[in-house]
Amino acid sequence: MEADAAGCDRRDPLLLIGLPALPVAAARPIILTAAERHRLKKAAWGHKTEHRARVRAQIVLRAARGRSNTRIAVEVGAHVDTVRTWRGRFADLGLPGLADRKRPGRPTAFTALQAAQVKALACQVPAEAGAPLSRWSCPELAREAVERGIAPFLSASTVRRWLDQDAIKPWQHRSWIFITDPDFRPKAARILDLYARTWDSGPLGADEYVISADEKTSIQARCRCHPSLAPGQARAMRVNHTYGRGGALAYLAAYDVHQATVFGHCEPTTGIAPFMTLAAQVMRQEPYASAKRVFWIVDNGSSHRGKAAVDRLVTAFPNAVLVHTPVHASWLNQVEIFFSVVQRKVVAPNDFTDLAQVGDRLRAFEDRYNATAQPFQWNFTTSDLDDLLARIDRHTADHPEESSVAAGSMINTRRTSGADHLGRRPRGAPEEEKSRLRPNAWTAITAGDGSRTTQLEEGPHMLTVSDLISPAAFLSIVGTVQDTNPGMDGGMAQRIANEGLKFVVACGRMPDVALAPSRVVDEGWHALILHTKVYEELCASLGDFVHHYPGYAPGNYDPLILVRTQDASVLS
Known part of the structure; x- marks a missing residue:
């Protein structure tokens, strides 16, 4: 019989009453690959890693060294059951097992369609919606949505959360101005060349x-x-009005x-x-x-x-x-x-x-x-100027109803050369095809005037869906993508819908080229097809209906089909 210094029996209590001892479960063995070890070390010792992710990574790293759950619990300051849980999940699922599982929570009170309708409303000018407002706020949007019957009840915080998913901020505004100088490009280029210490080449x-x-x-x-009061502790400078x-x-x-x-x-x-x-x-x-x-x-x-x-x-x-x-x-x-x-x-x-x-x-x-003083770091060059003017030209050509009479002079500001407006031609694409495939990207010259300084801001470079379908239709397609993929965030769903839309444009503008979407892009294409009216109008605007074939024979396509599809989407 084993006994400690005080004479107490240290054997299993079950043995004292004549029963066999219960078997002790062995700790799950952990074997790490080099990539897993690198990611776990980065999570365990990174300065920006959240605490729970840090603890879980440290548990797995120590388990890979063959340490017991009890010892790991002492070293990381966690309960032994916590160590056993994350050790087992990593053994079963690997790195994805260290993420939190989805919790059931309260059932959603609103559908994706309702959220899309509110976002579409936020993308309208209040005057167009019949509201006597200059800009929307979250409480006003919630009130308008209830009055329109979009939802029986809606809080401002819910609207704010929906708008934040797509970075929609209807309460902000920026001013802009059309170019009216017909010699804008050569005059601006001379100044930019002087800043780069060149003149007449x-x-x-x-x-x-x-x-x-x-x-x-x-x-x-x-x-x-x-007299003005100097600033103090927790007090700004006070100036009499x-x-x-x-x-x-x-x-x-x-x-x-x-x-x-x-x-x-x-x-x-x-x-x-x-x-x-x-x-x-x-x-x-x-x-x-x-x-x-x-x-x-x-x-x-x-x-x-x-x-x-x-x-x-x-x-x-x-x-x-x-x-x-x-x-x-x-x-x-x-x-x-x-x-x-x-x-x-x-x-x-x-x-x-x-x-x-x-x-x-x-x-x-x-x-x-x-x-x-040091010289100002001026980064706007003549190449940036040509890019900006090219996007303005495309916007003017694609949206004549939004352009003033003065905007006509913008067409003459671009540099004339053998290349396109951006000064470079896509590889393998003739100029006439490049002009046919030019995206409907939009931009506006934004000027913020404060304290005698004005700064020009540039518009987006990529194709915008607002030029192809209405914002309400696009948001509805995004909602369909989210409905078929529960748990997907709004940003990813919007990107999938956008890529599906770009694929259809590429197919419509190049009907003689064999193209195929990836599995992710195909998800956005399916969501677009479900909106039959929108899809029909889109194909009509492209001049050719883009049919969907559920299956295909591998022999009909070459191995570079996805690469060609990506290039076509960029061009269109």
Whole structure:
């Protein structure tokens, strides 16, 4: 009989009453491949891994070393039953077994079709829906959906969750503007070439400089009726709302693009004389006075507009070259970026006793800026410009009803060459076929105007389904994909529906080419076919009905059929 130091019997209790001991289950053996070990180590020691995934990975790694469940439980700080559970699941299912199983939860109260209808409503302008609103909000969408009978009840939080699945934000808006300058492309290209230190296809010399100049008008001296309070702990700076007006002045600045040097002065107002004073301030000092050429980039303001301004500047300074930006394209002028810095760091929140204090602070900031400034990192090139203009041309051609009369000048802005609008031709595709397969991608020039700076944003590159079918029909197709694949998130379902739509377009525009979808794309095609009316109208717009054949003989297709299908989808 075994006994410990205190004389207690340490044998199994069942043996003491004459019964055989229960068998102890052996721990499940774990054998890892190199790939599994790499992924588990990354999950076990990664800084961004969630805690439960980290613990499960550590359990499996220790189990692969042959350690017992009890020892692993002590080392990872978990219960032995937890260790046994995840060890067994990995032994049965591998890495997928470490994920949480689906929980039953409460049954869904809404169908995928209802969610799609709400998303389609959010993609409409409220005025079109008959609502006296400028923009939708989640509570307003929930109210409108209930009034339309889409759902008997609906909360704003549910609407917000649905919209978040597809990044739909109807409460936001962006402004845009059509290009009206018929010479937009050559004018913009000259400026972009100057930023890259080239002119007329040749590099600039060491004694050639690029100056970006403009005026920041109406800087007011607002004397607050009460002194501003400095920020403190958990307290922002306090500025009194009421103020007395002390007048306004204009700040003229010339920015050396490649030297990051600013020259400026204040004037009571803008005009030809103040601008020429700024030009003299720069051109009468070195190295600009003895430079071979000094390029002045300006917008089309009244102080320096037209050929008269060019002649006036050249007469005063023969080595100066005045370069105008296109109309409504001040975002190409880098001095606007400097003005935005001035607005944020010097002017706002605008608390000055008089105009003299405004001028003193602007001059002091100019010296401070020149001491440490670095050139702006300008990344927009002529290639980006050609891509942008090509997408605008396609949008104008495909949506004439959305274009203004002024947009007609955009057609003349593209570069004419043997290649397509993007400056490159698809491999093996003639130009006429490329134009026939050009996608109906849409874009808009988006300009956000704040503190004298304007930034141009580019539209999407890929085919958008809104050009082929209505948003409501597309969202309904996405809902069908989710219904046939329970648990699939909205983003993946939308991608599958989009790929299925692109496949049908490729088949309709290339009927003589043998194409076949992958299993995932076929899922989106099936969902599209179920919407018979939408599918019929889509095929009619393509000029040929795309039939679906459930099976095929392998001999009818070559091994590269999927590769050819992918290439065709990209072209179309």
